[in-house]
Amino acid sequence: MELKIPKGFPKPNYDFTKNPLNVENFELGRKLFYDPILSKDSSTSCESCHQRVAAFAHIDHALSHGIDGKIGTRNVPSLQNMIWKDTYMWDGGVNNLEVQPLNPITSPIEMNETLLNIISKLRANKEYSAFFKKIYKDTVINSERILKSLAQFTGLMISANSRFDKYIAGKDTFSVQEKSGLNIFRTKCASCHKEPLFTDNTYRNNGILTDTSLNDIGRGKITNLETDNYKFKVPSLRNIEMTFPYMHDGRYKKLKDVLNHYSSSNHTATTDEEIKKIGELSDKERKDIIAFLLTLTDKEFLSDKRFTDPNRK
Amino acid sequence: MLIRILILLILSPCATNAQHSKGMLSIGFHHYINDELLKLDSALYKNEFGQPFSISNFKYYISNIELINEDGQTIHSKDYFLINEDEPNSKELILSSIPEGKYSSIRFMIGVDSLHNCSGAQSGALDPMNVMFWTWNTGYIFMKLEGKSSVSVATGKTIEYHIGGYKEPSNCIRTVALKLDSLITITSKQTSNIRIKVNVSEVLKTPTTIDFSKLPTVNDSKNATLIADNYMDMFSIQK
Numbered sequence: 074m075e076l077k078i079p080k081g082f083p084k085p086n087y088d089f090t091k092n093p094l095n096v097e098n099f100e101l102g103r104k105l106f107y108d109p110i111l112s113k114d115s116s117t118s119c120e121s122c123h124q125r126v127a128a129f130a131h132i133d134h135a136l137s138h139g140i141d142g143k144i145g146t147r148n149v150p151s152l153q154n155m156i157w158k159d160t161y162m163w164d165g166g167v168n169n170l171e172v173q174p175l176n177p178i179t180s181p182i183e184m185n186e187t188l189l190n191i192i193s194k195l196r197a198n199k200e201y202s203a204f205f206k207k208i209y210k211d212t213v214i215n216s217e218r219i220l221k222s223l224a225q226f227t228g229l230m231i232s233a234n235s236r237f238d239k240y241i242a243g244k245d246t247f248s249v250q251e252k253s254g255l256n257i258f259r260t261k262c263a264s265c266h267k268e269p270l271f272t273d274n275t276y277r278n279n280g281i282l283t284d285t286s287l288n289d290i291g292r293g294k295i296t297n298l299e300t301d302n303y304k305f306k307v308p309s310l311r312n313i314e315m316t317f318p319y320m321h322d323g324r325y326k327k328l329k330d331v332l333n334h335y336s337s338s339n340h341t342a343t344t345d346e347e348i349k350k351i352g353e354l355s356d357k358e359r360k361d362i363i364a365f366l367l368t369l370t371d372k373e374f375l376s377d378k379r380f381t382d383p384n385r386k
Numbered sequence: 387m388l389i390r391i392l393i394l395l396i397l398s399p400c401a402t403n404a405q406h407s408k409g410m411l412s413i414g415f416h417h418y419i420n421d422e423l424l425k426l427d428s429a430l431y432k433n434e435f436g437q438p439f440s441i442s443n444f445k446y447y448i449s450n451i452e453l454i455n456e457d458g459q460t461i462h463s464k465d466y467f468l469i470n471e472d473e474p475n476s477k478e479l480i481l482s483s484i485p486e487g488k489y490s491s492i493r494f495m496i497g498v499d500s501l502h503n504c505s506g507a508q509s510g511a512l513d514p515m516n517v518m519f520w521t522w523n524t525g526y527i528f529m530k531l532e533g534k535s536s537v538s539v540a541t542g543k544t545i546e547y548h549i550g551g552y553k554e555p556s557n558c559i560r561t562v563a564l565k566l567d568s569l570i571t572i573t574s575k576q577t578s579n580i581r582i583k584v585n586v587s588e589v590l591k592t593p594t595t596i597d598f599s600k601l602p603t604v605n606d607s608k609n610a611t612l613i614a615d616n617y618m619d620m621f622s623i624q625k
Contacts, residue, residue, distance in 0.1 A: 091505075091506075092506075162522075166522050166523040166524065167521075167522075167523075167524050168503070168504050168524040168525075169504060169505065169506035169507075169524065170506065171506030171507040172506055172507060172514065172519075172521065172524055175514055175519075175521040176521045176522060179521055188514065188515045189515060192515075215509055215513065215515075216507060216509070216513055216514055216515050217507040217508060217509040217513065219507075220506070220507035221506075221507050224506070224507075294523075295523050296607075297556070297606070297607050297608055
């Protein structure tokens with residue numbers, strides 16, 4: 074197994090040389106990803122919220138849903154091109170792909186489980202204990218092995234075969250509307266949603282009014298800097314057709330709602346300067362941008378058999 | 387070519403002989419409240435404000451241990467240790483493979499260096515299973531001191547100081563250097579010992595005396611450096 078860096082993509086931040094890719098670890102990660110054994114009552118798996126058909130976001134759920142019907146405070150982000158991120162979560166609090174799963178696993182409103190319990194459940198499970206033994210030639214099951222296997226699985230979720238990518242490579246054509254959309258996008262949106270990952274990995278206040286029932290201060294909670302309050306990570310726009318609803322709290326169901334927001338002049342003092350520059354977008358401009366955004370859907374990634382549930386072959 | 391091989395053959399046994407033999411060092415961490423041995427839960431102590439408190443949990447990381455020999459050369463250990471008052475074995479660290487010689491001082495880090503705060507999933511002392519790890523804002527908790535005080539305004543009258551953070555401006559990595567009273571000799575024949583006294587009450591004073599009615603808990607970067615500056619002088623060589 075080897076990592077293929079798509080043409081035009083930068084060097085990844087995550088370093089597979091310290092977690093050498095191999096089919097067995099990838100398959101173990103895949104099995105764990107789809108297995109509710111990682112949650113306290115075996116009700117919730119990673120896939121419960123990260124659905125493959127939605128580029129591993131949660132279709133039509135504004136806020137994350139966890140164990141016992143508990144509702145979280147943020148929209149489930151998609152999982153794609155993870156190895157190019159420098160931090161994880163909407164607030165960027167997590168600094169390495171390998172330790173990201175500790176958050177949903179131990180969160181009382183997500184999977185509410187402990188590493189200690191997971192390890193004893195996996196040890197007691199014949200299939201898993203045989204799987205670990207096959208890979209490592211010993212009987213040790215520890216958090217490092219679990220987390221590194223999950224990182225192999227999620228780290229290979231690479232989306233780089235959308236119609237946009239093919240257009241850039243000269244292998245597909247765009248309609249007049251899609252071309253116009255791309256041009257407007259490059260002038261109005263690309264300073265934050267930078268190609269080819271469609272994010273610049275920064276945190277910004279996109280000007281949506283704070284939902285007072287959540288009062289989520291975003292990045293500020295991580296840095297304790299007042300200037301970071303209400304800033305959230307710029308999300309990638311790849312597969313955006315499938316990752317609705319939108320924004321960090323999932324408040325907008327449709328792309329046209331998102332464009333209405335960015336087109337308004339109704340900004341606060343703390344709205345990011347780049348967003349203030351967008352100005353009023355005409356109906357046609359909005360429609361053209363949406364037509365372009367739909368070219369970011371990567372059907373090959375969304376239907377890639379390597380990422381399906383291994384228990385439902 | 388032949389000459390070179392001959393030289394190597396002649397030199398190699400000498401090289402082996404010239405290599406220093408290695409010895410072992412045991413470093414014991416002994417926890418006190420001033421001059422009394424620390425007792426978890428049952429003992430009642432008083433801080434500088436006369437506020438009563440008890441301690442139920444005391445843990446910290448020691449890493450990047452360095453021994454400096456009489457010539458000023460430094461031996462660096464790559465091991466990470468989690469010291470836990472409640473686990474007697476954890477309080478005695480064993481360093482092996484130290485070149486024989488006479489050493490005059492010891493340096494170590496309280497906590498975990500920035501590289502290992504960013505290195506993803508790790509095992510041993512750095513396994514997140516040890517619950518010395520912040521998942522939501524990645525990083526190791528360098529020191530945990532937990533207990534109760536009747537004047538605490540926190541839920542359950544608890545006092546709880548979880549200190550960590552490797553990034554400025556809340557960098558809590560602190561390095562301690564202790565000069566040994568006399569040179570310690572490392573030999574391959576026996577394990578040498580250093581005893582370190584840890585005055586736990588220093589976590590709560592000098593330079594900043596902690597008022598349990600005002601600051602009963604520290605759980606993130608806010609105020610963390612205050613406590614780190616306090617505890618960095620809790621170590622001394624015990625005679």
